[in-house]
Amino acid sequence: MKEFLNLLRALVREPSVVGMEDAFFRVLRRELEEYPVRVTRYHGLLVAEGSQPESHFVSAHVDRHGLMCTGPNEFQYAAFIAGNRGELNGDSISEQFMETIAGRFHGQRVQAHTPYAGSYLGQGKIVETYICPRRRNLIFELDGLDFLQPGTPVSFLDRLKEADGLISAQLDNVVSVAMLIELIRSGFQGTALFTAGEEAGRSWRFAAEWFQRHDITTDRLIVLDTSPFATVDDLEMQDVVLRNRDSNAEFDTELTAQLQRECEDLGVTYRYKDAYIEDLNRTREKPMSIGRTELGRLIQATGGVICGTTLQLPTCSYHTQLETARLSSVDATLRLLCRITETA
Structure with a gap:
């Protein structure tokens, strides 16, 4: 966890305002070129491919609000x-x-x-x-x-804070980037996609173009993200957040079920965010959206030929410089990623 926190601390300091991520992509490329992966830059996208590029696909967003x-x-x-x-x-x-x-x-x-x-x-x-x-x-x-x-x-102006088993910063989306780099550092041999423009609803286009460019279809794409909750106490209710669907599409049931089985095998607690919001909406006068994700847009736009599921880190104080997550949740997410992608 020490190496991960050092990486996250450095990435948090680098600007990556949505729509203007070029400078961050160069920082990211320098970091990735330290590892045995092939790094390729496209418009709105940076791709890192290991020795078995079609074995697994994992995506993270690079942009942050500004x-x-x-x-x-x-x-x-x-x-x-x-x-x-x-x-x-x-x-x-x-x-x-x-x-x-x-x-x-x-x-x-x-x-x-x-x-x-x-x-x-x-x-x-x-x-x-x-x-x-x-x-x-x-x-x-x-x-x-x-x-x-x-x-x-x-x-x-952002700096990572760590105390009492919690980390705080503008974590969305930089913590997902750091976790995907950590997965590569651990030996991930599949394909990692780093997309721009997620906060403006554009990132799915860059991912879709890459899959179409290379004539690749998959139902095994895992998209990393954060998932907002109201309080720090809510974070203790689960280590990770899974989803059956978002507002646009149903996710791959087999991959989602596999993630749940791996959670249970590793002792990782989980919550389905779509079911959680639907339960809350039964008691609310104004219903909340179950949210739209990069993956849902991607599934919808490609007619389901690109499909998968999401793995989300629970946080609170969403979209502020005090967005907070539990280190135990970060550890659980990394262990789960290593297991599902067969990374040593």
């Missing part, structure tokens, strides 16, 4: 700017969380970087956040970055 300069001293939530709205229709967890998270950013430090190279441009502080009803987006007022030009990414 801001984009959209005018003179004007900043918007990068995932929800007008260019991304065509990918979002209101039933994603991120969109439904918009009003909840709007007040969480006051006083937070941010840093600006050049869009492609990732060169540091300066730091500022969030002084005000509000929802613009006409643009249906979070608008941020910053102190200290009024010189930035439109199109400049601004990331949250």
Whole structure:
């Protein structure tokens, strides 16, 4: 776990604002080239292939929430700017969380970087956040970055915190990236897909193009992600989160059942998120979405020729710099990944 935390600590410091992930892809490539895998960059995608590339497929998203300069001293939530709205229709967890998270950013430090190279441009502080009803987006007022030009990414200044068996940072999606690198370090010989644009609902397109480009079909794709819960106490109810489906598609029943069997064999506790939300909705006046995932979009768009299931890390304080997970859950996820992918 020490090596994993060192890796995660380094990755958390690297900016990867959704839609502007180029600099992070270069950091990721340098990390992966330390291992005996073939690394190939595509538009919106980095692929690492081991000696048995079609034996297993595992995917993780590289992007994180942040801001984009959209005018003179004007900043918007990068995932929800007008260019991304065509990918979002209101039933994603991120969109439904918009009003909840709007007040969480006051006083937070941010840093600006050049869009492609990732060169540091300066730091500022969030002084005000509000929802613009006409643009249906979070608008941020910053102190200290009024010189930035439109199109400049601004990331949250983030550092990994560890205490009492918990880790905290803007974990979604960087913790999934770190776990997939750790799997490769452990000897994974299949194919690892690192996709961009997940928070804007675009990552499935990049994954779909790669499978279609190489004329590959599979029902064994495992997509890593985090899964939000309300409190730290909720995290103790399960080590990992599984899913039967999302709002778009049913997942592969055989692979999902295999994950459940491996959980039971390893003593890993689990919860099905779709069933959990459906139970909650029976007592709620306004139902929650069961969420949309990269995998659900991929299954739907390819007519099921690309299929699989998800493996999610339970977290709380979703989409903030205090998103929290249990280290025991990280360990359980890694053990489960090694078992299901037959990695030593």
